[in-house]
Amino acid sequence: MSTPKPLRIAWLGGAPSETGGAPGVATELLDGLARRGHRIDCFFPASGLELPERLTDHENLTFIWGTSEWHWNRWYSRTKIAAFASGLLARAVASVRLRQEIVRRHRQEPYDLIYQNQTIESLGVPASLTKSVPLVIRPDSHQAGELRWLISERRLAFRCQPPYIFFIVLAITCFRALVQRLAIRQASLLICISSVFRDHMVSDYGFPREKTVVVTNPVNLDRFANSNKPLADPPIVLVPSRISMRKGIEDLAPLARTLRERGVAARLRVVGGPSIWSDYTKLLEDLPPENAEYGGPVHYKAMPAELEHSDIVLLCSRYDPCPMSVLEALASGVPVVGTTEVGSIEDVDRSVAAEVQLGDIAGMASAIAEMLERLRTNPEQTRSLARAEAERRFARDVVCEQISVALERLVRGRAGE
Numbered sequence: 001m002s003t004p005k006p007l008r009i010a011w012l013g014g015a016p017s018e019t020g021g022a023p024g025v026a027t028e029l030l031d032g033l034a035r036r037g038h039r040i041d042c043f044f045p046a047s048g049l050e051l052p053e054r055l056t057d058h059e060n061l062t063f064i065w066g067t068s069e070w071h072w073n074r075w076y077s078r079t080k081i082a083a084f085a086s087g088l089l090a091r092a093v094a095s096v097r098l099r100q101e102i103v104r105r106h107r108q109e110p111y112d113l114i115y116q117n118q119t120i121e122s123l124g125v126p127a128s129l130t131k132s133v134p135l136v137i138r139p140d141s142h143q144a145g146e147l148r149w150l151i152s153e154r155r156l157a158f159r160c161q162p163p164y165i166f167f168i169v170l171a172i173t174c175f176r177a178l179v180q181r182l183a184i185r186q187a188s189l190l191i192c193i194s195s196v197f198r199d200h201m202v203s204d205y206g207f208p209r210e211k212t213v214v215v216t217n218p219v220n221l222d223r224f225a226n227s228n229k230p231l232a233d234p235p236i237v238l239v240p241s242r243i244s245m246r247k248g249i250e251d252l253a254p255l256a257r258t259l260r261e262r263g264v265a266a267r268l269r270v271v272g273g274p275s276i277w278s279d280y281t282k283l284l285e286d287l288p289p290e291n292a293e294y295g296g297p298v299h300y301k302a303m304p305a306e307l308e309h310s311d312i313v314l315l316c317s318r319y320d321p322c323p324m325s326v327l328e329a330l331a332s333g334v335p336v337v338g339t340t341e342v343g344s345i346e347d348v349d350r351s352v353a354a355e356v357q358l359g360d361i362a363g364m365a366s367a368i369a370e371m372l373e374r375l376r377t378n379p380e381q382t383r384s385l386a387r388a389e390a391e392r393r394f395a396r397d398v399v400c401e402q403i404s405v406a407l408e409r410l411v412r413g414r415a416g417e
Contacts, residue, residue: 006037006060007407008109010102010133012095012124013117015044018052018220020300020324022118022140027052028218029117032400034058038407040115041105043098043124066098095124102126106133112411113188121176121183134188134414136407142197143177144204145319149246152318156250160282169277181205189410191215191403194343197321213406216344218399219327219390226333226387227308231375234291237368238310238334239270240303240325241317244278248316248339251361253286255316258365260291266368268314271306273297307332312371315342318358326353330390333383335375337367348393352386 016026031054033040038060045066055061102114103126113134116122120139150157150166150173157166184190184205190212192198202209241247256268268291274281284294298306307313313329315338326336326344335352338345339360345353354371356363374382392398 006039007112007411009033009038009040009407010106010111010114011040011042011117012098012114012122013044013119015046015049016052016055017049020303020328024220024300025140025217025324026117027055028220028396029400029403030055030061031058032218032396033404034061035397036400036404038404041102041111043102045095045098045124064098064101066095095122098124099126103129113407115407120180125186127186130186134410135186136189136191136410137184137187138191138193138403139201140193141319141321142201142204143173143180145200145321146246147173147177149319153245156280156283157245157278160280161278165277187211188414189213189406191406193217193322194346196341196343196346200319213402215399215402215406216346216394217322217324217327218396219324219331219394221331221391221395224304224307224328224331224390226331226383228333228380228383229308230379231372232309232311233265235266235311235372235375236309237266237268237312237314237337238306238329239268239272239314239316240298240306240329241270241272241315241323242275242278243270243272243281243284244275245280246317246319247280248318248359249280249283251316251359251364252284252292253288254361255364256288256292258361259368260288262365262369264365264369264372266291266312266372268292269295269310271295271298303328304332307334310334311375312337312368314364314368315339316364317342320344327390327394330386331394333387335371335382335386337364337371348389349385352382352389 013026014022016030017023018027041062041064043064047065106129111133113136114125116137118140120137120142125135150170154166184207190207192201192212192214193216195214198212198214201207243249252270259266270284287294307329313325313334313336315323317339318341320342322343329336336345337354339356339358341358345355354367356367
């Protein structure tokens with residue numbers, strides 16, 4: 001069987017970096033796809049930023065920067081809501097300017113496909129090219145899902161923030177959801193980071209299931225190590241999360257009280273900060289200090305140490321397509337308890353990734369108690385399995401091979417039409 005021809009790809013999305021979150025995922029994807037020989041022109045809306053050395057070392061990666069000069073603490077970004085709106089506008093304007101450069105380079109040497117990372121809608125995609133060049137979209141979330149929980153949690157939002165913020169964000173989210181429903185129709189292939197996320201995309205936007213493929217996020221396994229440590233006294237249940245809408249923050253105080261009432265010797269440690277437009281930190285004032293604490297935001301460089309000192313990671317999310325905290329926990333040998341909406345726990349061995357229903361406080365407490373017992377009985381075996389599952393499911397080369405196969409199949413299919 002002949003080796004597939006490397007693809008020439010126009011890549012659109014946010015700039016990569018050696019951090020957690022979306023920039024870190026972009027680094028892993030670009031590194032992995034470049035290692036497979038694909039030639040990728042990367043178009044970033046921001047003006048030139050420092051890139052990871054392992055990306056600049058690839059001769060088959062080219063970086064083209066936009067003109068966005070957005071900065072914090074300017075007249076347009078002095079408040080969080082102003083920063084949220086102006087940041088969207090700045091990226092949109094810069095993306096429009098990149099379109100001409102994409103067309104120019106395509107004329108010089110045609111692209112096999114356009115790969116749009118992180119978002120569904122992008123003004124950087126030249127409409128003239130999508131008729132002849134397949135568009136692949138790999139989003140991190142979708143606005144219809146954000147809108148559903150924004151409306152559902154409005155009373156929590158009013159409790160935590162001024163009402164005007166809710167209504168501004170509601171208007172922006174409604175508009176973006178409509179734009180996304182139209183923009184997604186241009187896609188020849190939708191790469192979904194979990195199957196539960198794909199189900200939402202198909203249901204909310206009417207996207208054809210047969211034009212989707214499920215490939216999870218990758219994680220930089222070198223950042224995390226399996227410590228194989230014994231159970232702490234008391235055991236630490238780490239909740240690494242944005243303190244914002246749809247993360248199930250309202251469940252944490254009742255859960256801590258339930259654990260105490262049941263006599264489960266464990267301490268909840270909540271870490272993370274609010275998003276730019278949603279701040280639920282007020283809800284954490286209800287945490288019982290006897291067995292729970294809020295540690296505030298944690299820099300990404302400090303996350304390996306946080307995980308090293310933790311025994312279980314808990315995610316109570318109402319909507320969370322593929323949170324990186326699950327990948328990082330498993331890579332650190334830390335088992336996970338998550339809801340059915342936490343896409344990262346899909347296809348992970350249930351002995352190290354327990355699944356509970358949304359809002360099921362009693363179920364969360366039972367899952368934590370069962371996981372702690374497993375760690376008491378077989379700590380080394382449990383932690384080793386967690387690390388092995390991270391390597392099996394989320395290693396860079398594993399994920400990028402799956403994406404590469406999907407892209408090559410798409411291009412071959414289009415060529416055979």
